[in-house]
Amino acid sequence: MRHLWLIPALPFAGFLLNGIFGRRASKAVVNAIAVGSVALSFLWVVKTLLSLGGMETPHAERYFTWIESGILNVGFELAVDRLTAVMLLVVTGVGLLIHIYSTGYMAHEGGYYRFFAYMNLFMFFMLILVMANNYLLMFVGWEGVGLCSYLLIGFFFLRRSASTAANKAFIVNRIGDFGFALAMFLMVVQFGTLDFAGIYPAAAEMPAEQTAGILTAIALLLFVGATGKSAQLPLYVWLPDAMEGPTPVSALIHAATMVTAGVYMVARSSALFLQAPLAMDVVAIVGLLTAVMAATIGLTQFDIKKVFAYSTVSQLGYMVLAVGVGAFGAGIFHLMTHAFFKALLFLGAGSVIHALSGEQDLRAMGGLRKKIPLTFATLLCAAVAIAGVPPFSGFFSKDEILLAAHHHAPWMYWVGVITAAMTAFYVFRAIFMAFFGDSRGHHHPHESPPSMILPLAVLALLSLAGGFIPVPRFLEPLFPAEGAHHDFALVAVSVGAGLLGIGLAWLFYVSKPGLADSAAARLGALYRLVYNKYFVDEIYDATVVRPLIGGSRAVLWRGVDAGVIDGAVNGIAQRSRDLGILLRMFQSGNIRSYAAWVLLGSVFVLAVLGVMGGLR
Amino acid sequence: MEGAPLSWYLILSAILFALGVAGFLFRRNIITVFMCIELMLNAVNLSFIAFSHKLNQVDGHIYAFFVMVVAAAEAAVGLAIILTVFKNRASLAIDDVSSMKY
Numbered sequence: 001m002r003h004l005w006l007i008p009a010l011p012f013a014g015f016l017l018n019g020i021f022g023r024r025a026s027k028a029v030v031n032a033i034a035v036g037s038v039a040l041s042f043l044w045v046v047k048t049l050l051s052l053g054g055m056e057t058p059h060a061e062r063y064f065t066w067i068e069s070g071i072l073n074v075g076f077e078l079a080v081d082r083l084t085a086v087m088l089l090v091v092t093g094v095g096l097l098i099h100i101y102s103t104g105y106m107a108h109e110g111g112y113y114r115f116f117a118y119m120n121l122f123m124f125f126m127l128i129l130v131m132a133n134n135y136l137l138m139f140v141g142w143e144g145v146g147l148c149s150y151l152l153i154g155f156f157f158l159r160r161s162a163s164t165a166a167n168k169a170f171i172v173n174r175i176g177d178f179g180f181a182l183a184m185f186l187m188v189v190q191f192g193t194l195d196f197a198g199i200y201p202a203a204a205e206m207p208a209e210q211t212a213g214i215l216t217a218i219a220l221l222l223f224v225g226a227t228g229k230s231a232q233l234p235l236y237v238w239l240p241d242a243m244e245g246p247t248p249v250s251a252l253i254h255a256a257t258m259v260t261a262g263v264y265m266v267a268r269s270s271a272l273f274l275q276a277p278l279a280m281d282v283v284a285i286v287g288l289l290t291a292v293m294a295a296t297i298g299l300t301q302f303d304i305k306k307v308f309a310y311s312t313v314s315q316l317g318y319m320v321l322a323v324g325v326g327a328f329g330a331g332i333f334h335l336m337t338h339a340f341f342k343a344l345l346f347l348g349a350g351s352v353i354h355a356l357s358g359e360q361d362l363r364a365m366g367g368l369r370k371k372i373p374l375t376f377a378t379l380l381c382a383a384v385a386i387a388g389v390p391p392f393s394g395f396f397s398k399d400e401i402l403l404a405a406h407h408h409a410p411w412m413y414w415v416g417v418i419t420a421a422m423t424a425f426y427v428f429r430a431i432f433m434a435f436f437g438d439s440r441g442h443h444h445p446h447e448s449p450p451s452m453i454l455p456l457a458v459l460a461l462l463s464l465a466g467g468f469i470p471v472p473r474f475l476e477p478l479f480p481a482e483g484a485h486h487d488f489a490l491v492a493v494s495v496g497a498g499l500l501g502i503g504l505a506w507l508f509y510v511s512k513p514g515l516a517d518s519a520a521a522r523l524g525a526l527y528r529l530v531y532n533k534y535f536v537d538e539i540y541d542a543t544v545v546r547p548l549i550g551g552s553r554a555v556l557w558r559g560v561d562a563g564v565i566d567g568a569v570n571g572i573a574q575r576s577r578d579l580g581i582l583l584r585m586f587q588s589g590n591i592r593s594y595a596a597w598v599l600l601g602s603v604f605v606l607a608v609l610g611v612m613g614g615l616r
Numbered sequence: 617m618e619g620a621p622l623s624w625y626l627i628l629s630a631i632l633f634a635l636g637v638a639g640f641l642f643r644r645n646i647i648t649v650f651m652c653i654e655l656m657l658n659a660v661n662l663s664f665i666a667f668s669h670k671l672n673q674v675d676g677h678i679y680a681f682f683v684m685v686v687a688a689a690e691a692a693v694g695l696a697i698i699l700t701v702f703k704n705r706a707s708l709a710i711d712d713v714s715s716m717k718y
Contacts, residue, residue: 587717589716590711591649592640592641592642592710595637595640596641599641
């Protein structure tokens, strides 16, 4: 036993302490508990991984039997293998940095202890998710992070838009979770177990004629779950709205960790997906479409967090593309580098917003380069990383994905390259609009406190150098490389696309600032279509939400609830009332009439007894 | 009591009881109504005693004593109520005491 349970238990203890006693504790105590618990968890991860060594085989620890029912036996079982090791380091490492950052960012907000209690609870569920050794326990973490996401998006619950966004995230995720649950039912039917160790060998041994149906169904349903959590088409709509939460939440949950859970789950289930080529194709195409579509929307947004939110959707699309074309290692690699640079982008954006006392509109920024130089420097690191400029982290992971996509189908590579160019463009557009040119706002920006700058610096370092961590090679025992050789021409094209995007952004937003508006005006309808996010929210609203609400109102509320249920209750009450009105006539208050009734009654009883012969 | 058969006593008891019931139902003065109740109780007592004698058991006597005790208590409470009613309403007509109704 290496006490794996300590890893999730430490943040959970932090949650309990802060959740129960935090209201009365001082900020220093809340900070110490929240950051300390995650730091200890991180240290325990490092210690465990060091002591486990190579991890050629998963190290599993079973604590107790959770559910035993018929053939189904589900244990509370945690496990660590190489894939989990990468996830654990990303989750606790980036999580720790973001907790430290939050102590500075949230310093002036109400509900301080509540924020950190939720954050710790999130860490607990996320760690359960990645360490679970069966699908049901994974589902516990899966639902738990969804709950924390809901709680933290709606952290400023007095703001209507925040509570609406929280509801939206929760409800859209329910659709995906429904797919996950159905997949689990099918797995129980097919394999009689939910343990990874039981399912994957059985799936690998199934003959091809059997796998086509059941395994494809399971894989597709699992992927429905992934589209919800990882914000893929058609369920991505909640993620941009989730930016209503505090910025550290956007960085931790909606960029670095939770939204990558879908990618992790598909990678974890690689044995199932590899047996279902049709499902793999669906995964790859959905990922690619999401990447392109979100990138185009990102080109036109003016809210700095919305730009990065669509960027997250787009980058998640890349990861899903990677696992869809079978490059699981590359997908997890990009997951890691993305956690670094996207957390940095969000935290940097948070630092900008903090500096401008809450301003999020890029059009009201400008000229911040000199005013907040540290934030600018770190954000620039993240930008070059995401744009795929060699030798920074995004270059390596994105390249792995694009090469694998080319190996799978060349057209996917070209779409990916176009997306890469757009990625570089919108990220640098945001940077240029915020930091270059003249100030367009009336703010007095101030640099953020050290507790915020330090995590930015560490993440900047990781964004720059993270590409040299050989994640795909480390994961090779789990995910054999598909033999995609490094083709210099393909690499050069994708790097060129990134540089082209940066150059265009420079042209549009620094050297000729009027060009962007005139281009937008020239494109007219197309620009409006993209600016309004393809009207997807409006389409969903018209086709799904309104019919559902209308139908519920007409049938379920007016018909079933008001008509049948209330009708039955009210009807019974009304009949009793009518009977009571009749019976109360006996209560005349006239004593002699009571006496007469008593007499009649006793005569009646005697008569009945006499007739029945009871008097004998 | 050798000569008088049980049925005579029972018939007398029934007649007394019927008189009590009739008085209770048809008289309007509360005190009369009250006395009719006492009459009914004593009619029942009579049949208790008659049965007790006939069956050579003491139970009937005990019941009769119980009834007398209860009747005495009832008379005390009842007369107190009647006095209060009369003080408040200056009337002893039973039909005037009908405010306890729906």
